[in-house]
Structure formats: structure tokens, C-alpha cells
Amino acid sequence: MPKHILICTDLDRTLLPNGKQPESPKARSIFSRLVSRPEVTLAYVSGRHLELVKNAISEYDLPLPDWIIGDVGTTIYQLRNGKWLHWYEWEQDIATDWQGNIANDLRALFTDLPALRLQEEAKQNCYKLSYYVPLQTDIAALQKTMSQRLEAQHLAASLIYSVDEATSMGLLDVLPAHATKLHAIEFLMQHQSFDYVNTVFAGDSGNDLPVLASAIQSVLVANADGNVIEQAKTQTRKQKTMTAFYLAQGGFLGMNGNYSAGILEGIAHYHPETRLWMEENHEQ
Template sequence: YGKDKKLQSLANLVIFAGIRKDIAKMPESEKNVLTDLLLLMDKYDLYGKMAIPKKHDVENEVSIIYRYAAEKRGVFVNLALHENFGLTVIESASSGLPVVVTKNGGPSEIIPVCQNGELVDPQEESQIKKALRNILTDENQWKYYSNNGAINIQKHYSWVSHVNQYVDLINENLSVSSAGIKKQHYPNINIDRLKRKIDHLLVSDIDGTLIEPKLSNPGLKELKSHLTNRTDKMAFAMASGRNLELVKQVIDEEEFPLPDFIICSVGTEIYYTNGKDYILDKGWAKFLSGRWKREDIVNRLKAIKWIKLQEEDAQNPYKISYYYEKEHYDHEELIRVLGTGWYKVNIIPSHGQFLDFIPKRASKGNAIKFLCRKWSIPLSNVIAAGDSGNDVDMFRGPVKGIIVGNRSAELAAYETTKSIYVAATSASEGILEGLKHYKVIK
């Protein structure tokens, strides 16, 4: 503001920097901030253009301040380096005051939904200046953001809206949780093996974890022996980005003991296994269907020129898979095209050529939680093994993690903690090392 004479001609600047009586008696850090503000005001000669009020009534005057700024056709600015939620964005929007706000944190979800202002990089002066000028000089743009804020905050962030959404989620989860084994029909399938009293679960990623041909699959033979001889109380699950057919191919080629569960297609499908039968969990599919609009996403993505739909066998109802041109990848363009519903979608680029769009709820970690709830397996009795950043989601909460020695670069900084064990050895051998660490095997 101090450097931009045009901005100074368009609006005054008011900075609410906290309540104070005497700067000289304030804590050192707060004193330094206010001193810097006063020195900058003097440096740029902003007297008569800038104010730093000493106090305001927190309980009664905040809403009045927002409304007054709105009446004067102003803009609210929040340029925190990171904003955890963005309460001030909601407060200003409910008063019809447009915003220019940090793109880091909660506002990045609020603005696309409410369309009440512009997101900027708080360290890019040019972006901030452009956004402010755009709103302050364009009456139609100002009114668009103002009206959207007042309407959409009530629609999406009011207490009534919050309670209704919360109740809907509870009802949805209750219906899914109650969709137990007795309610799902498995034609001509004997599921006695699945009904045993399971109270422990080992989950492992496949590529790079269970198998690693480049390293001649160290420890694979011994691990398969342990899995074959596991007790009835120990269940085994494979978790993979592969689709079911490719997972079955690994099981057949490597002669793996049949897992109890398969989490596949980037966490969008769960299957139970019994002999040669693979049974889709319809409860998980129902859970993922909430707020998922597949056709709308596909139609919107037609505007992106640098992606191409993968073959039909790579698709499923809750996974839309594309090839993409690495040199043209633009995450912000994808968000713009998806519109206000972008935050309900997980965008997963991988290996510099594959791009998956899946429901926000779909992940290996959420699938594990779903299985544990459905089969009454304590999460603290779950051990999950992986080698890449895509596997970190499995290590949440009380789940015990194993990161194998041949881990990818994004896991290089991980160290052994109470809940995660970083193995020195690779692939299956690393899993065995972790199982010994957790005293599952000797």
C-alpha cells in the first residue's frame, strides 16, 4: 500500500493490530510489530490515509467494523502466511465485504465454495496489488463478491447449515456401519473363513513393499511362510493402487497365500477373498458415493487439453483415470475447472504420467478404518507396511506403521517413533524386521 500511489488514491488502509494502551509497555515481540508499522507509515507518509486503532469492543463492534467497510465499498485483507481455518473470511463475507486472502490453509476451501473474493500468495506483492485493484475499481466485481458472500456463507457456513451437514454425515455413517456382513448378499459363496474372530490385521502395499523384483524380493519366501501359517485371529490385507485384476495377477504369479481383504484401485474398492472368489464390499461403495458426481467431473475435465482418459479397464465408478502430459501439468487449472466441488475430490498424479480423480473419502487409510469398524478389529492391533508417500495415509492414529528400507525419497526424513518403525532392510525383509520390532513374530 505504501509503495502504490494508485492504491492509496482508491482506498484508505485500516490495520487492526490488537488492543493496546502503551506500546512501550507491551511484550517485546508485539512492541516490535507495532513499531515497524508506525515507522513504515512515516516512511511512506501515510498520515491521513492509514489508521491503526488502539482498541475496539471485541464482543460488539467487530461486526459493525465489517459492515462499515462494506458500506464504503471496501475490501477485507488477510495475508497470513498460513490460516488454519479462516474465521475472518467468513465474518467479513457474512457482512457482504469482499476479501483478498491468503491461499494457504482454510481460505483455499472457503473461497471456491463461497466465491466471495480472491486467493493470493501472501508473499507476492504483484498478486495482492492486482486483486485489490480488480475489486476496488470494478463495481460489478465488488457486488458479485459481496452478494455471493452474504448468500453462500449462510448456505454453507451458518450454524444451521453446519448442524444439518453434521447430522447428515452421522446418519450416513450409521447406515454404512450397520451394513454389516449379514446385510450384504453373497450369492453361492461360503464366507465362514471371513466370520472367524479376527482381532489383528496386517496390511501391506504391494509394489516396492511386498515385492521388489529389482532387489530379487528379499525376505519374500520367509514372509509368505509366516502368512500361510498365521493364526485365525490374524487377518492379512493387500493395499495397492493396482486394480483387482492386477492384484490377482501378483497373487497368482508370486503364489501368495490368499489375503482376507484387498484394498485396491487407489483405495476406491474393497474386496473379500474366499478361495477363487472376490467379493466387493458394497458398504464401502455406498460410503464413497456420498457427494461423488462422476459424470459432472468427467464433463468438466473435457476442458483440459493435456489429459486423456485411460482405457475402460482402468476406470471404476469411484475412480476416473487419465494419462497426462507432465510438462503441462497445472494443478491450479484442474481446481478451476472442477469449480466449487474441487474440495470433494482427491487429485492424484503419479509416475509423471498417470492422473486419478477419486472421492475425498477414498484412501487406503480410510479403507482400513472402515474394515476395522465393520469387523470389530481395534485400530491399535493394525500394522501397515509401505514404501512411498502414498502409503503414509495408512499410518494414521493408533495404527502401527512399517516403512521398509527401500523407501522412496518423500519418506527419507522419517525416523523410528513409537508408532512408526523404519526398517533397515528392504521389501518383505523389511516387513519381517518390523513385525519382529512389534513382537508379532520372533
């Protein structure tokens, strides 16, 4: 067991039990006690912006993380002396992909595409251009058109698609190519002296796929959509990262594998010694 472990987790429908499936009653409290250990550094990795992450922490009584990777990987904040400090070095790192442009400058490229509806201004930032997309949209064709327009302007970008189950709406984010959750986590690992052996990521949705299919030890919670499960399996086989991917099954400590129960199951899969911590906490 490494002396220290970095636990990175998505929020909505991963740590937060706000999906359709039931939550194991004691899972979140075990998770909270686990991440309170001095060996653990905790990062929330979310599509939410900072205020919405703070709202989730309050609403669900979540443990305060050491780091927040927000806005689908375009912002990073560190908790220091009770305050959230913006990590500007990260934004400087990703800014080069857009050659001095920001998200507002890119909107004009897509105004004629009827499938796209801009998300609220609070969900936009300098390096995140976000749209709502109807579920019946041909996403592959739309992404191809958008990618061609970005490439014509010599802009390196990622188009990240996911589905909001609560609203039955597609979400499409235009990000600098290096601003994915994956690159943000790797940036954090590099600057905080973590590696692939002592980092674990948990997710559930399409915008988690780049991390789930990477060399980072990852867990897909059991409540994930079937389509995401199949995509994750396909991508890990293609990238030969199957040993760094775990699909929660349920049954661990008598829990169902959904949400935080799945996170705990995945952590114990990669780091079996942590099970003792969980069982000790389970008995308290």
C-alpha cells in the first residue's frame, strides 16, 4: 500500500446519489471516514462550476476535498486555510490550445447549428463553451462538423458529450484539447507527486471516459448507464488499459456498488489494504 493515495471522484451520480438507482445507506459515511485519513488526498472532479460543487458539498454533507477540478476539467481550485484558491498555472497550461482565444470567441463558429442551445452563462467560462443538445441528435455528425470548423481555425479542442439523466438532455462541452478531466488529473498528479500506482479515479458518465480508459486506476460505479459501460470496455480494450479499469459489481461490504459504494469497492480492488480501514469504520 502506498504511503499516500490520491482519490479523484466525479460528483453527480458517482459520489452523489442523485440517479435512479438506490444508494447503500452507510456507504457515504464510510467514504467520508476513509478520506479523512491522513494518507488520503481527495479531489472532486466535476462538470459543475465551483459554486455548484460547494452547493453539493453542503446539500449532501460531503467531506471537504483538498482539490476541486471543476467545469469538466477547465478549472482547478485548492482548499487552503479555508479558502478556495484558483490554480492559474493550469489555465495558463491549457490556454495555448486556443491561441489567445477564449470561449466567447468560439461561439460564432457554431451559431448556425440548430441542434445547439447555449447553456446558462453561469455554466460557461473562459475555456469552456457549453451547449444543450437534444437526445435524438446525431452526435457523431455534429461533433464532426464542429471539429472541422475548429481545425480550420487552427484551434485544438475536445468535444465532450454526456447525458444529464435528470433532465433527459444531452450536454456538449467545447474545451481546449488539454482541458479534459484526464489531463487535469494528470497535471495534479504531476505537481503533487502522485503516480498511476497511488491514484484512483471514479466516474459514471460519458465525460469520464477519457479517464476511465486511461492508465489511471479507475472504477466505473455500478449505476452507470449501460452505454457508458460498453464504451468504457471497448476503449480500455483498444488502449490496452484493462488492468487499470474496474466495473463495480456490488456485494462489497454488503453494499450494492452504486455511487459511493462503487467508489469504495474500486479503491479496495486496487488497494486491498484499505479494506481494513473501511471495515474498522464500518463497525463504528
